[in-house]
Amino acid sequence: MSLDGYAAQLPDIDPGETQEWLDSLDAVVDSRGKTRARFLLSRLTERARQTQVGSPAEVNTPYLNTIPSELQPWFPGDEKLEKRLRAFIRWNAAVMVVKANRAADGIGGHLSTFASSAALYEVGFNHFFRGKEDGLAGDHVYIQGHAAPGVYARAYLEGRLDDHHLDNFRREISGPGGDGDGLSSYPHPWLMPDFWEYPTVSMGLGPINSIYQARFNRYLHNRSIDDTAESRVWCFVGDGECDEPETLGSISLAAREQLDNLTWVINCNLQRLDGPVRGNQKIIQELESIFRGAGWNVIKVVWGSKWDELLAQDVDGVLLHKMNTTVDGDFQRYAVSDGAHIREHFFGPDPRLRKMVEHLSDDELRALPRGGHDYQKIYAAYKAATEQRGAPTVILAKTVKGWTLGSQVEGRNATHQIKKMTSAQLKDLRDRLALHDAIPDSALEGDDPPYYRPPVDSPEHQYLMGRRKALDGPLPSRVIDIRRPLTLPPDDTYTEFLGGSGGQSVSTTMAFTRMLRTLCRVPEFGPRVVPIIPDEARTFGMDSLFRELKIYASQGQKYEPVDHDLLLSYAEAQDGQILEEGITEAGGLADFTAAGTAYAHRGVPMVPFFIFYSMFGFQRVGDLIWAAADARAKGFLLGATAGRTTLAGEGLQHQDGHSLLLASTVPTCQVYDPSYAYELAAIIEEGLRRMYGGTVPEGVSGDVTGESTFYYLTLYNENYEMPARPDHVTAADITSGLYRWAPAPAGPAKPATILFSGSAQGAARAAQTELAEHYDVAAELWSATSYKRLREEALAVERRRRFHPELPVELAPVTEKLASTAGPIIAVTDFMKAIPDQIARFVPRDDAGVPRPFTSLGTDGFGRSETVDALRHFFETDTGHVVVAVLSSLADTGDLEPKVVIDAMERYGIDPDAPDPSRL
Ligand SMILES: Cc1ncc(C[n+]2csc(CCOP(=O)(O)OP(=O)(O)O)c2C)c(N)n1
Ligand SMILES: [Mg+2]
Numbered sequence: 001m002s003l004d005g006y007a008a009q010l011p012d013i014d015p016g017e018t019q020e021w022l023d024s025l026d027a028v029v030d031s032r033g034k035t036r037a038r039f040l041l042s043r044l045t046e047r048a049r050q051t052q053v054g055s056p057a058e059v060n061t062p063y064l065n066t067i068p069s070e071l072q073p074w075f076p077g078d079e080k081l082e083k084r085l086r087a088f089i090r091w092n093a094a095v096m097v098v099k100a101n102r103a104a105d106g107i108g109g110h111l112s113t114f115a116s117s118a119a120l121y122e123v124g125f126n127h128f129f130r131g132k133e134d135g136l137a138g139d140h141v142y143i144q145g146h147a148a149p150g151v152y153a154r155a156y157l158e159g160r161l162d163d164h165h166l167d168n169f170r171r172e173i174s175g176p177g178g179d180g181d182g183l184s185s186y187p188h189p190w191l192m193p194d195f196w197e198y199p200t201v202s203m204g205l206g207p208i209n210s211i212y213q214a215r216f217n218r219y220l221h222n223r224s225i226d227d228t229a230e231s232r233v234w235c236f237v238g239d240g241e242c243d244e245p246e247t248l249g250s251i252s253l254a255a256r257e258q259l260d261n262l263t264w265v266i267n268c269n270l271q272r273l274d275g276p277v278r279g280n281q282k283i284i285q286e287l288e289s290i291f292r293g294a295g296w297n298v299i300k301v302v303w304g305s306k307w308d309e310l311l312a313q314d315v316d317g318v319l320l321h322k323m324n325t326t327v328d329g330d331f332q333r334y335a336v337s338d339g340a341h342i343r344e345h346f347f348g349p350d351p352r353l354r355k356m357v358e359h360l361s362d363d364e365l366r367a368l369p370r371g372g373h374d375y376q377k378i379y380a381a382y383k384a385a386t387e388q389r390g391a392p393t394v395i396l397a398k399t400v401k402g403w404t405l406g407s408q409v410e411g412r413n414a415t416h417q418i419k420k421m422t423s424a425q426l427k428d429l430r431d432r433l434a435l436h437d438a439i440p441d442s443a444l445e446g447d448d449p450p451y452y453r454p455p456v457d458s459p460e461h462q463y464l465m466g467r468r469k470a471l472d473g474p475l476p477s478r479v480i481d482i483r484r485p486l487t488l489p490p491d492d493t494y495t496e497f498l499g500g501s502g503g504q505s506v507s508t509t510m511a512f513t514r515m516l517r518t519l520c521r522v523p524e525f526g527p528r529v530v531p532i533i534p535d536e537a538r539t540f541g542m543d544s545l546f547r548e549l550k551i552y553a554s555q556g557q558k559y560e561p562v563d564h565d566l567l568l569s570y571a572e573a574q575d576g577q578i579l580e581e582g583i584t585e586a587g588g589l590a591d592f593t594a595a596g597t598a599y600a601h602r603g604v605p606m607v608p609f610f611i612f613y614s615m616f617g618f619q620r621v622g623d624l625i626w627a628a629a630d631a632r633a634k635g636f637l638l639g640a641t642a643g644r645t646t647l648a649g650e651g652l653q654h655q656d657g658h659s660l661l662l663a664s665t666v667p668t669c670q671v672y673d674p675s676y677a678y679e680l681a682a683i684i685e686e687g688l689r690r691m692y693g694g695t696v697p698e699g700v701s702g703d704v705t706g707e708s709t710f711y712y713l714t715l716y717n718e719n720y721e722m723p724a725r726p727d728h729v730t731a732a733d734i735t736s737g738l739y740r741w742a743p744a745p746a747g748p749a750k751p752a753t754i755l756f757s758g759s760a761q762g763a764a765r766a767a768q769t770e771l772a773e774h775y776d777v778a779a780e781l782w783s784a785t786s787y788k789r790l791r792e793e794a795l796a797v798e799r800r801r802r803f804h805p806e807l808p809v810e811l812a813p814v815t816e817k818l819a820s821t822a823g824p825i826i827a828v829t830d831f832m833k834a835i836p837d838q839i840a841r842f843v844p845r846d847d848a849g850v851p852r853p854f855t856s857l858g859t860d861g862f863g864r865s866e867t868v869d870a871l872r873h874f875f876e877t878d879t880g881h882v883v884v885a886v887l888s889s890l891a892d893t894g895d896l897e898p899k900v901v902i903d904a905m906e907r908y909g910i911d912p913d914a915p916d917p918s919r920l
Pocket of ligand 1: 112113116144146201202203204237238239240241242267269271272273277401416
């Protein structure tokens with residue numbers, strides 16, 4: 001039994017009256033049946049809503065269209081022309097995929113996703129989606145990745161793409177024309193930077209990004225940075241895609257933030273890649289309850305107009321009952337069945353239903369369309385969505401996967417991956433689309449089916465272009481029009497970090513917090529900084545920023561915070577600057593993407609700094625980071641509490657020794673592991689200039705505002721005195737990835753070179769002293785801020801030499817730098833050995849032409865809960881291990897007696913037979 005706490009706990013002030021109501025209901029159920037009872041109840045709740053009785057929302061409604069036909073608005077378009085345009089687009093989308101696969105077998109492409117959603121997109125393109133030609137940012141439209149052929153087909157009709165582009169679908173490098181002018185398989189701004197804006201093909205990422213984009217638009221508006229009132233965010237989602245946790249994971253935020261600037265269109269074709277999405281249930285009903293429960297406005301578009309007539313006759317509720325009780329697996333079956341089967345199995349069992357469709361032929365029965373193919377129903381839903389206030393809207397549109405592509409494709413379980421069509425199938429498609437005049441039989445006889453584009457002076461073309469002109473130009477279109485330029489901070493902003501911490505012990509995280517505050521205070525530039533913090537500000541010691549910068553809260557702070565009397569109280573404000581996302585790294589990354597692409601998507605460069613637990617960044621939301629790179633996002637990602645041994649006590653799932661490696665896999669990510677505050681300042685200063693400064697170096701992918709790149713920096717929580725920037729060191733030395741930090745001490749005879757990064761600086765420096773004091777070794781110290789950069793530059797040199805043997809020998813920067821050092825090279829890091837190993841191939845050779853010994857000390861293996869000292873000893877990266885590594889290398893080359901190494905191990909308590917930490 002389920003209890004309603006409300007009715008059970010409040011006193012009944014008139015039990016007699018209550019009983020009368022209950023008796024009436026019982027009487028209706030007995031005499032008129034349950035359908036009638038349900039009908040009356042639903043009328044009562046509707047009335048209660050109208051009179052604002054405040055009855056709780058139901059999570060499900062019957063399996064019907066939300067907007068009844070009598071409330072459908074007049075359709076303002078030219079129905080005939082739109083239908084014809086849809087037919088052209090459908091045709092070209094199919095032909096480009098078919099042709100691509102005839103020309104290059106296995107090149108892939110998708111026919112059936114767009115075939116099911118053509119009307120959903122086209123109603124948007126003809127009536128709703130706003131472009132940018134009025135000088136504003138327009139709408140943000142997230143297109144389902146697999147629907148790309150349909151979007152190319154429309155751009156072709158608009159004259160934005162030509163035959164050779166379509167012929168080069170999925171041939172981005174060579175293509176038949178060999179001009180590299182191909183079309184990317186899916187929406188990739190990186191590869192088609194004038195066209196695509198939102199990379200969506202990794203399922204679930206488009207949906208979550210669209211929510212945070214809508215919220216970020218509100219943030220910009222509330223902070224008086226950009227007027228976003230006219231921009232709507234549209235996101236097209238697959239019904240199968242809803243299984244990804246990212247898709248539904250943040251929908252409550254959209255309702256909580258009252259994002260009525262957000263519309264989702266879920267294409268419920270009931271199928272995903274392998275088969276039905278919910279064969280045994282109904283995906284539309286399931287999604288309805290989830291979205292209603294989360295506070296969204298839900299509009300179901302289930303049935304096409306022809307069903308309205310049948311429903312009007314449904315006095316016994318038998319049709320509704322059948323609709324409600326038929327599962328999706330059966331609906332899919334009906335989509336592939338002939339009229340006789342539908343008559344027999346859907347309408348057949350109940351004589352009242354059978355009678356209802358007596359007047360319809362088998363063909364008419366089969367042609368009863370689903371709502372998602374009915375432009376009038378779609379128009380009504382989109383209009384209602386744009387007029388909705390106070391909540392986001394989701395449109396659940398029922399379609400057939402592969403619609404119009406013929407019986408061998410439509411609704412088949414294999415439909416998602418069908419990419420070939422025979423000439424006969426294409427002929428059927430041509431007939432179905434009534435394109436005989438445009439595509440004659442003769443054109444389909446050979447192996448090269450034609451595209452079709454109506455002439456420029458045709459009514460179709462004029463209409464198509466006229467609609468887009470009225471809606472401010474074509475879409476998707478990635479145009480960078482900087483409407484509000486960014487002024488970079490003056491050079492002296494960073495001076496305070498050059499002098500060191502003056503005897504005080506601080507961490508790089510503390511230094512960064514101070515830097516962030518300084519940057520936020522810079523006039524003009526400051527408001528463009530977007531600090532993003534998941535629920536960890538206190539962990540990072542950044543809670544001091546709450547009061548000064550305030551946490552963004554669209555509705556302000558309606559309560560008095562518990563710590564209101566403290567200097568550092570929890571302060572929320574409508575124009576707050578900090579995005580405090582709670583425990584969602586995915587949400588923080590979606591913020592980062594929205595802010596980091598605002599230069600392109602809104603013409604307003606914004607500078608996100610997203611600081612997270614380094615373990616929960618690339619590892620946890622790596623795919624969102626990959627998509628941010630594809631979207632050409634800019635900004636700074638900061639992995640705090642970095643290092644496998646710098647975070648005491650936390651253990652295996654917290655101690656990060658590999659995010660630098662993961663970060664190095666992202667082509668546009670600049671990866672740095674600084675040890676000192678002045679290094680951090682140099683990297684941030686250079687980063688701002690590279691990303692947001694005016695000119696882009698030749699050969700680098702960028703735009704008018706700077707390079708399309710972003711930074712990943714590690715921040716540690718270990719406190720030590722921040723040294724001043726050594727006099728001989730320039731900012732360029734620091735950002736180059738490697739520079740000599742301290743020369744070898746005078747006196748000792750044997751040379752060695754130690755490279756350190758991040759918090760490993762302590763062990764390296766102590767080792768230098770130990771080596772000089774006890775072992776007659778003079779080690780010089782180098783700070784390695786970015787092994788990724790060193791490796792990339794070395795690879796570029798290697799490649800140049802491979803292809804240009806005629807040029808004089810050129811050394812990689814890292815090789816050249818290390819050539820000025822002597823002795824064995826030992827690199828120590830709080831990350832995996834693979835990080836320094838990135839340069840192992842590029843160490844210089846000695847006078848005899850033999851590569852100098854190179855040893856990486858790092859933290860391979862799972863973390864442990866322990867003290868920092870114990871961890872560093874365990875992972876073999878502490879002072880003693882650095883000393884032993886140097887000595888052992890010297891012994892290897894015969895410069896030292898092995899006994900010295902054994903003595904040193906004893907001195908530093910190293911057990912030569914200790915188990916290997918990377919294997920435990
Ligand atoms: C994260 C992720 N996993 C798997 C895929 C591979 N994939 C591409 S399309 C598809 C099925 C899509 O089904 P649905 O979301 O219902 O879209 P439809 O094509 O039916 O509109 C799958 C599994 C992907 N693109 N992204
Ligand atoms: Mg689907």
